[in-house]
Amino acid sequence: MVKVVTFGEVMLRLATMRRERFTQAREFEVTYGGGECNVAVSLAQFGVDATFVTAIPDNDIGQSCINYIRQFGVDTSEILRQGQRLGTYYLESGAAMRASKVVYDRAASSIAEIQTGDVDWKKVFDGADWFHFTGITPAISKNAAEVCVEAAKAAKELGLTVSADMNYRKNLWSPKEAQATMIPMMQYVDVSIGNEEDAEKCLGIAAEGVDVTVGEIDPEAYRPVVQALVDKFGFKKVAITLRESFSADDNGWSAIYFDGDEILVGRKYPVRIVDRVGGGDSFCAAMIYGLLQDGWDSRQVLDFAVASSAMSHTFHGDFNLVSVKEVMAVAGGDTSGRVQR
Template sequence: MQRIVTFGEILLRLSPPSHLRLTQATSFDLYFGCAEANVAASLAKFGLPVKFITAVPPNELGESSLSMLRSFGVEPFALIQGKRLGIYYFEHGASERPGKVVYDREDSSFSTLKKGMIDWESIFKDADWFHWSGITPSLSQDLAELCEEALEVATRMGLTISADLNYRPTLWKYGKKANEIMPNLVKHCDLLLGGIDESEKVLGVPLKEGDSEKEVFTNWMKAYPRLKNIVSTHRMRANASSNAVSASIWNGKELLHSQEYNISHIIDRIGAGDAFMAGIIYGLIVWPEDHQTALEFAVAATCLKHSISGDINLATVNEIKALMSGFGGGRVSR
């Protein structure tokens, strides 16, 4: 059984209930999550052993965030330091009003991490897979260097490495552009989740007008020869309340496409990409030679996440497989 390590910041999420705007809120629904923690929780729920590396403050919020991860079966490894847990506020959108995120994560415990503070060789001793995302190196030069340190050790120790580009323009505020930092990190990856529009601004790979997805991903593999699989999700006919989702995978030989799901009533779209990431990792582990099935599992996972409140996908392997097989549509399971 593949043993997985993920690395990133866990945040406290506060959302106004009932689709209220932040300016209207007098109370908040509370969740813990964020990209790499969401992936870890999903993979643990799928039955894989997962360790999540982070830093939290020595207070009740820090302990609550770790307890939440343990409740999903994740083994957290957290440096207890700093004074606060990062926060983000999420305002649910509706119809043509988009959702909105406001970050409050400066000077968080995680932001104080630096190169040399984590013993990566010990962390990776019994691991097979390492997952990270572009959010971590976007936060500071120190975290970019720490991420690079982790990737160098993981590469040397022979782990499979995956990443979600997760480009968030509002987070890159320390004087570096994403395409100045990310290429040196992505070169370590075997599996990458990203979209065509991230080619130049994140990976530094030129994009020509009219380039197809296959052409762009072929160029990514030329620029980053370790890459074995590139996946991308697609939203169509989208507003805040409904959209269609599908996905594709390029394995260097053929571009495969998933079935398309129409989601008519979105409960919570935060974490949908992380649900897909967990799904494709699980899929490639379980069906390493069947990329179509792995892709279908991942897109079914992201479809179901849209129906679940909070950051983390609570769908089980059997529920995802049932949707893949056509047993969806809101039928009551009896």
């Protein structure tokens, strides 16, 4: 069995009920999630040996978080129990023309205070094939960024494939700060993944004439972006997810993928949103899964990733709880949603 290691922050998620506004809410739904954790959970559903590394406080909330992750088959044995608090984020789900909102409360979290040397990466990567991180982790704190570099460098030296989801978050840092940190890290990255904005915000390469705030997105506008990323950073593979936001309830979802030789455009799915958080993470997980399969061609990898991440929008919570069989059915054209009896 192949083994994938992910590293990053997991947070307590407090979501308003019934699409209420924060100012209306008198109760919150409790779940847990975070970019790299979401990837590990998705991979575990596909039957991959997925290990998630993070730091969480040694208290009942930390234990509740571990219990929650572990129920989905993720190896939590390398999680550090240290620091004083688990980061929290609050989610207000939008509707129609009212956008969803996220408020972060993650300052001084356990992962923000992690130090280089805290994780024995040689031990963690023993028997592993792949390492994945996102641009969220280096944005959390200088310490977290240093540990992320430490992990990516160790993975590269040990011969693992390294993937990075740029995952720019304007609430955490500016494009200038992001580029100062992320660009040097790209020397360790084999597979680059991001959305329409990430290449510009994190790596300074923008698609010309594209406005992501309007509905339709032309995949052809991103072909020069992909080529520029490969030329500048030497990525072996590049994927860019494309989200068309018609409203908070209805999106169009697709992606483009450079496999080292050619650029492919994925099928576009019309998606009725149940919960859009974690869509990019589910794409990353499915890409990793597809690239680890013997005999899969580039079209199969892309079709699987786009179908899986489209399906992720149909679940409450951060995690994409689909099986390989379910994704294969959708990728094969069965989008009817008929009852399975």
